[in-house]
Amino acid sequence: MSTSPFQPSPAPWFLLGAGNMGTLAAWYLRNADQAVTVLRRQGPARLDKTLCFADGRPAQALTLPVIAPAALRAPIRRLIVACKTPYTDDALAGLPLAGDLTVLRLQNGLGSLEGRLPRAATLIEVVTTTAVKGQHPRHEIVAENHSWMGGPATPPAWFATLARHWPGLAWSDAIRDRQWHKLIANAVINPLTALHDVANGRLLEDPALHAEAAALAAEADTLLRRLDPHWPGDSLPQVMAVVRATAGNTSSMRADAQRGAVTEIDAINGWLLRQAATLGLALPSHERIVAAVRARHPIGKQ
Template structure:
């Protein structure tokens, strides 16, 4: 660790991705406590490598009310985006807290952190699925962390234990690449209840995907003239690589959970309003997801 003491992280959101991240942090000697409204003192979880079948059992302590009454210095926000405000309300952040945001979408922590906080954005191509305490790592690919702040001292040691972890000062384009993929694949597969690969094999869905990607590129190029565009190729590559998978939004809608549409397509629409740009395809699909999700949740 080069003489640097690994920090103690408080995890908001011990779902699939949050638990997967906790496993990597623990393997690097970092401490992890879960912030959760529960009487249970321990969160037991299993991380299973889908390829090898290797299993790692985690025992994550739940932070006590006394611990949460003091300002937290290191926090990982990995909860589903609709629950961000509720999760943050359970704890007090230090004025200079370091916060890793490991969520879909963009902008979910805007205006919600202390002015002196250091926000580290994280983007991953890892895929984790399962139920309850069983988290199956389908793909442990690349993960990028970064932002305007300098790379923290603990990062080098962490990267030795977190496969594919990299630091970049220019993370925005990587965020946007994932955002566009989510803004195309998630709502289409959720609305039509199809696996990701259907966007390649069903002509109406493929055409809809192309329209959504083109609109997103037009907006992002307006925001940042250096945006390279050509998002459709990336969307298709992800749909091809995950052809049999169920998107997170499709899974959320199927079980009547709140979707992340506001942090994904909703972010694009809010930026478009600021720029005076119309995104009719995104506006229509976001509204369709809201309506269908609302009907399902009322059943």
């Protein structure tokens, strides 16, 4: 990236969570000529990764420098939060965050950053239907679908350039609705597939699992209508469309459960239960499945 003395280089992005989605965001940002550095308290000085593409494009190498927070010489002004939600507090602990911090949040569920950022920080939520699988150092982009950013009233100056390098990326003035639609899909698909150790498509094939899915979706719609009377509801058909499109896939929560990692149940179904509690609303299907997942799989701290 070339700069003149009169055009200082933009603040670098620092990345928490160099998994599939964090790596994807870093790849697009680097293609848009923006610097990305991974934040880790210990480990190698760089991460060498390979991005593979299911559509047959040649694999691409991506090298990301790594720095320990204690070695930072200036406050962080741009941060990507892509770690699993149970690790959020530990990842943010002790970071020197600037008052004018801008954050891109690429995490499942909702509420993971509430009360954890400077008061004047700009939080940009990212919702994506792009599918990435694999583990470091190999990440396979299965399908580049649609992604949205939103939160502030207007997109930041750097967004237009990034959108030219991030396929399917758009700015959304209704990011909350997109988050809620994805939240319901995750709240149905993830815990059921994790608890029963099945691929997504099993929710279409098994009548009992389909009935559980319908109950979870209906309860979520009831809550979201209480939060916003304009919520359209009837989310089950959209959830089943996601199931059908990803029938052979393993959900992220099932993958976490299979390798004994903490699950994100508390940021997904748990968020719904916390909102319901403030309204005195019971969500018995969500209560049961959260209890079942917690009993069988760790959830970590939230």
